Amino acid sequence: MKQKAYFTVEDLVVDYGGVRAIDGIRLALDKGEIRGLIGPNGAGKSTFIDAVTGRRLPTAGRVTLGGEDITRLSIIARRDRGLSRSFQRTSIFADMPVLEQVFLASHQARAEHPEEDALAILKELDLEAYADWRAGDLGYGQQRRLDLALALVGSPSVLLLDEPMAGLTVTESRDLAEHLKRLARERRVTVLLVEHDMEIVFGISDRVTVIELGKPLAEGTPDEVRANPKVREAYLGSAA
Numbered sequence: 518m519k520q521k522a523y524f525t526v527e528d529l530v531v532d533y534g535g536v537r538a539i540d541g542i543r544l545a546l547d548k549g550e551i552r553g554l555i556g557p558n559g560a561g562k563s564t565f566i567d568a569v570t571g572r573r574l575p576t577a578g579r580v581t582l583g584g585e586d587i588t589r590l591s592i593i594a595r596r597d598r599g600l601s602r603s604f605q606r607t608s609i610f611a612d613m614p615v616l617e618q619v620f621l622a623s624h625q626a627r628a629e630h631p632e633e634d635a636l637a638i639l640k641e642l643d644l645e646a647y648a649d650w651r652a653g654d655l656g657y658g659q660q661r662r663l664d665l666a667l668a669l670v671g672s673p674s675v676l677l678l679d680e681p682m683a684g685l686t687v688t689e690s691r692d693l694a695e696h697l698k699r700l701a702r703e704r705r706v707t708v709l710l711v712e713h714d715m716e717i718v719f720g721i722s723d724r725v726t727v728i729e730l731g732k733p734l735a736e737g738t739p740d741e742v743r744a745n746p747k748v749r750e751a752y753l754g755s756a757a
């Protein structure tokens with residue numbers, strides 16, 4: 518029998534009042550895997566991340582991390598167990614200096630050496646030179662790298678990224694994707710990447726899961742998903 522995956526979501530259901538936004542999604546991610554999660558606007562990708570990270574309680578289903586059931590744990594308790602996320606819109610504080618912000622996040626994430634942790638991450642994301650800058654004075658591409666830095670403090674084992682490349686140019690997106698891939702491999706982080714730039718998702722992911730209207734549509738390697746007629750019809754359209 519195959520060993521149970523490191524991070525699993527089983528039959529997740531999430532309702533907003535009477536509206537079922539997630540209807541039976543399951544995922545099983547191995548340690549160090551990069552998984553792309555795609556689907557049209559309104560498919561439920563952000564809702565899925567919210568429910569997995571404890572921002573919204575699911576109606577039904579189960580989330581496990583390293584074999585432990587974390588479905589009902591608080592956001593902070595999940596974070597303590599290694600679960601981290603970024604938001605679809607930037608969550609940086611414009612008026613705070615870059616290093617201070619990463620340091621505070623690292624402290625909150627209970628890193629053992631928050632200052633060293635913060636500096637190491639800034640360095641890995643090529644933000645070292647901007648340590649004293651007011652975050653709001655960074656270019657947008659650098660701000661999105663700072664978002665990634667904030668999600669990476671405290672050495673998380675699972676990282677859920679909600680459209681980290683939104684608003685970036687093609688060059689900036691590729692640059693961020695390369696940083697992400699390198700960091701994930703080096704730190705053996707399991708990544709769930711929500712991103713609508715197909716090139717990026719297919720280029721960076723080990724496997725890709727596709728959802729539509731809260732339901733599973735397809736899952737497989739980037740090549741399998743790219744070739745799947747259901748996916749082409751529902752999502753990629755003629756662009757595929």
Ligand SMILES: Nc1ncnc2c1ncn2[C@@H]1O[C@H](COP(=O)(O)OP(=O)(O)O)[C@@H](O)[C@H]1O
Pocket residue numbers: 533536538556557558559560561562563564565
């Ligand atoms: N706070 C909310 N209250 C009610 N409905 C919501 C809320 N957030 C999202 N929805 C609905 O849930 C569905 C999934 O939304 P969302 O998770 O944001 O999708 P995605 O991130 O894939 O674009 C959509 O139909 C959206 O309108």
Ligand SMILES: [Mg+2]
Pocket residue numbers: 562563564605
């Ligand atoms: Mg979204």
